[in-house]
Amino acid sequence: MAAAGGGVGDSELRLLGKSSSPWVFRVRVALGLRGLSYEYIEEDLGNKSELLLRSNPVHKKVPVLIHGGRPVCESLVILQYVDEIWRGTGPPLLPSDPYDRATARFWAAYVDDKFFPAFSALFRSRTDEQRAEALQNALLVAETLERAFTECSRGKAFFGGDAVGLVDVTLGSHPIWIRAVDQTAGTNLLDGARFPDLAAWAERFMALGAVNEVVPDAGKLLEQYRASRAKWTAAADSS
Numbered sequence: 001m002a003a004a005g006g007g008v009g010d011s012e013l014r015l016l017g018k019s020s021s022p023w024v025f026r027v028r029v030a031l032g033l034r035g036l037s038y039e040y041i042e043e044d045l046g047n048k049s050e051l052l053l054r055s056n057p058v059h060k061k062v063p064v065l066i067h068g069g070r071p072v073c074e075s076l077v078i079l080q081y082v083d084e085i086w087r088g089t090g091p092p093l094l095p096s097d098p099y100d101r102a103t104a105r106f107w108a109a110y111v112d113d114k115f116f117p118a119f120s121a122l123f124r125s126r127t128d129e130q131r132a133e134a135l136q137n138a139l140l141v142a143e144t145l146e147r148a149f150t151e152c153s154r155g156k157a158f159f160g161g162d163a164v165g166l167v168d169v170t171l172g173s174h175p176i177w178i179r180a181v182d183q184t185a186g187t188n189l190l191d192g193a194r195f196p197d198l199a200a201w202a203e204r205f206m207a208l209g210a211v212n213e214v215v216p217d218a219g220k221l222l223e224q225y226r227a228s229r230a231k232w233t234a235a236a237d238s239s
């Protein structure tokens with residue numbers, strides 16, 4: 001592994017994760033972009049390990065990056081930690097200009113605070129009525145992200161410009177799940193006609209080597225989502 005900059009060996013970088021987790025996926029992409037190797041430990045979230053409970057006693061969630069024995073929790077915090085520690089081993093996730101950096105942090109927070117709850121409501125919708133309402137909200141948020149892409153990318157391929165940046169990795173957690181929802185629920189959140197920049201960005205991001213190496217199996221996610229949805233629909237029908 002490139003222990004560059006961090007000053008630790010391979011065995012000292014471990015990631016506690018769950019393969020289907022979007023939050024874990026984004027951390028794995030960031031580690032891959034830096035060319036870092038690490039020990040990946042798959043957690044059973046129904047029976048959390050002592051290591052996870054000890055490493056993230058506040059939230060008890062994955063991902064947790066353990067670097068030289070010290071845990072770093074929360075995916076956005078981990079992304080920025082990786083960016084600071086392993087600077088110089090690939091394009092930085094955060095730009096050097098303070099205003100551009102603040103802008104990237106703003107949109108990354110928007111993805112987690114606004115996009116994810118809106119998408120999650122669509123993901124979990126049980127009835128046609130709930131789905132229609134959730135889709136309207138999610139489309140409004142996607143519209144804002146389409147504008148954010150124009151502002152951040154300045155005509156380049158990624159939110160980060162020529163290279164993938166913090167917003168790319170943060171939002172990049174979600175296209176695979178959006179596709180699963182679109183294919184199952186008949187929605188069109190990644191609508192190329194309505195959101196041409198966002199749809200093209202998603203294609204470009206998903207084609208990256210660092211993404212392909214760690215992307216969860218789309219077929220399995222689709223199966224998992226269809227099974228959950230069948231359960232929710234049955235529960236809604238019987239209530």
Ligand SMILES: N[C@@H](CCC(=O)N[C@@H](CS)C(=O)NCC(=O)O)C(=O)O
Pocket residue numbers: 018020021022023045060061062063073074075076
């Ligand atoms: N805000 C957290 C979210 C992490 C998260 O929700 N992780 C889920 C897996 S997808 C988890 O560990 N859930 C276990 C639990 O809620 O008990 C982050 O960005 O890291």
